[in-house]
Amino acid sequence: MPFYEYRCENCGHELEAMQKVSDAPLRDCPECGQAALVKLISAAGFQLKGGGWYATDFKDKGGKPAESAAAGGHACGSGGCPACE
C-alpha cells in the first residue's frame, strides 16, 4: 500500500497517508478544515512504478495497477515526464 503525501495550500500543513490506490485522494485539511489538500509526489516511500497510471488510466480502463503498468510499459508518475502527460 503506497504512502501519499499531502500539503494544505491554505495553511501549509503537511501529512502522510497510507491509502489504497483505489481510495479517493484526501481533500480536507485536519488542521484548518479547508478542502485545500494537494497530493505531493514523494521520492521516498512512494512507489513510482504505480504512480503514473492513477490519474490517466484508472478512470478509463478500470484496471488494476499491475495490469496498467504491464500494458503501458511506462509510468514514472513524476508528473513532469512528457511520456506521462
Ligand SMILES: [Zn+2]
Ligand atoms: Zn490546512
